[in-house]
Amino acid sequence: MLVDLLIRNAHILTQDPAHPVAGSLLVHDGKILAVDPDLEGAGFPVRAARTIDAGGATIVPGFNDVHAHSVWFGLGLMEANLGAASCLEDVYRIIAEAAEPLATDEWVIASGFSPLLLGGRQPDRDRLDAAAGGRPVWIKHSSGHACTLNGAALDLVARGADLAAPIDGGVVAVDGTGRPTGLLEENAMRLVQDLMLPYPLETIERALDLATTHYLSEGITSVTDAGIAGGWIGYSPREFAAYQNARDKGLLSVRMQPMMVLDALHEVRGHATDPDSRGLDAGIRTGLGDEWLRLGPVKIFSDGSLLGSTAYMTEEYVGCPHNHGYLQMDAEQLRSSALQAYRAGWAIAMHAIGDHAIDHAIDIITEAQDTYGRNALPNRIEHGGVVRPEQLDRIAEAGIVLVPQPHFITEFGDGMAQLLGPERTLRSYPARSLLERGAVLPGSSDRPVSNGRPLDVMQSFVERLTPSGQVYGPGERITAAEALAAYTTGSAAATGAGGIKGRLAPGYLADLVILDQDPTAVEPSRISATQVLGTMVGGDLRFGAEHFPALTDTDDLAAAAAGKDN
Missing domain, CATH: 2.30.40.10 (Urease, subunit C, domain 1)
Structure with a gap:
């Protein structure tokens, strides 16, 4: 033989x-x-x-990251990098260096900016104008839930949109005089995306090539991309075609499970006896594909970002009176659209960081499962920035997979603890509590929001140390063996691949x-x-x-x- x-x-x-x-x-x-x-x-x-x-x-x-953003990460490798900026002067310098070789009307695009690491300070729109020599500037925040424009970019946006008009699930920040500062939160980011997107498929394919080649150097063999083809997180309505093209061209170095964003789905006509559903033409749904490229759940955003204080909490943020964050859409609209997608065969992966958003996510997923049965893949709640004990009980009982990112603690833990206060910090990004309840614990990073190297994330699972060396939720620490299991068997179970991945x-x-x-x-x-x-x-x-x-x-x-x- x-x-x-x-x-x-x-x-x-x-x-x-x-x-x-x-x-x-x-x-x-x-x-x-x-x-x-x-x-x-x-x-x-x-x-x-x-x-x-x-x-x-x-x-x-092989390590399996079940929540990352490969196109976003790959594009970041092609854009000006603000990840190392330690002060606003660094931001202006990097923007000036990126602008220098560009034509006078070209956009300066930068990634990786984290206000939390700069004490919440935001770049000044006028200083950005000067640094870029009058070119439009688009700064993508590392959280993915906000961006910053300079004055030149705001002027271009204002030609096609009213910056003063209210935006559902989003904010155009203004100063004391009512002048836009350049900060766009959540759905307000679509104002600039409407100008810049869609990206050419070849650009997306190049981003996937760069990202997945990098993954190999870190031992990553499988990735779930948490949101493509729609919303403020997608880069083209044809984005899944770029994944297929990349695979055909040999540019997809690891196995991929992309999630369609809810916005990419639409009502699909059927027979009068078929239930109303939200999906893709031809009835395409979760599970289509093979061992290299397979459609995952539908990604549904319920709230915002803990880093940006827009995650939906039952209690207000410390030092932010009356700010509980907010849902990105009306609660009933969130429920009905999620149930429509589930009826069409889409497993649910609901972004929910604040505990109030998690209440909605659990209610919706359990209603879907009780009414229509289980789908091909496990239903998921992405992140879990603050999870109450009774919510953990419900998650485990319903077989929902909670997908936390422990490396947020290593990078942003001090700022998160300050926003949450000591009590909620103990319930933030749980791990041990999930295992004790018999729930699935997968490995994930939310890259490029955070460093995605699995061995670094495993250490964060075990130590849970903030940048200042404080222990963040000591009761949620796990062992190294359990952290390795999270990135192997746990991730395989979370993605519905427990029978073919995660074990040798x-x-x-x-x-x-x-x-x-x-x-x-x-x-x-x-x-x-x-x-x-x-x-x-x-x-x-x-x-x-x-x-x-x-x-x-x-x-x-x-x-x-x-x-x-x-």
């Missing part, structure tokens, strides 16, 4: 309770064929087209990561120091091949494995 690949001499954390630690793997046709095969007792010769000696390195299943076991996809140390066996502060030596997707070593030259002489496996692997 000739098989594709033997990996030997490894320390393999399989995430399979039946065989948790192994030393060798057989890979064939993109899947795991055998774990620690008994070569001597096979009864017939087995040979491998390739053999990789892992040299004692640790191997784990016979029949599972041969998606794996080769590491220089065991992240579950080091001090918590050393987890992020773990280096990715190689990343394999479907049996193909797509990153780090130079570290593991494969033997291709079809050596007899029994000879290759002489001296039993650890």
